[in-house]
Amino acid sequence: MDDHSFMTQVEVLSVTDSGRRRRWSMAEKIRIVEESLSLPRMAAATARRYDISRTLLTRWRKEFRDGLLGCGPSTRFTPVMIAPEPTPVQPEVSMAPPSADTIGIVLVNGRRLTVSPTIDPGLLARLLAVPDPR
Structure with a gap:
């Protein structure tokens, strides 16, 4: 019997094109969060536009509200x-x-x-x- 007839094939999927995590500056995070807060129900559309997960955008929005992104609720109008x-x-x-x-x-x-x-x-x-x- 052939040994390799019992082995399964494994396909490796790449997470991103570069294979590395993207780094977002504070200014980029704030701009993205402010865009997502500009109108109701914009979070999912904004996350898709910048190719980030909604969970990550939700975390950034919470950090924005808590003032951890360098600005926060005090700058709201x-x-x-x-x-x-x-x-x-x-x-x-x-x-x-x-x-x-x-x-x-x-x-x-x-x-x-x-x-x-x-x-x-x-x-x-x-x-x-x-x-x-x-």
Whole structure:
């Protein structure tokens, strides 16, 4: 009997063309993460565009949020829409006029919100229902 008639053939698949891991600079990681955060449901499309796994992009996004990529949540912006001038609203009798140490915010629906300049940004975001861009 021939010994090699019992051996199976093994095919070796290459992981990448170069056979080595790619190295991404911090600037490239930040650019890719910001692109993936630009619109909802962009993570998978961005990962495909740069030929990286979604798991790796998810890890980079978490590092970005935690401030481990050199920038993070403190550099986030909330989208703002400039609305047409609202219709005048009749003030209630109990409303105090805004003073120099208050901030008046006129909402799109015409309602007014008067807050102190020292208000906690997290509380103000909850009052205004600002969506989380993540």
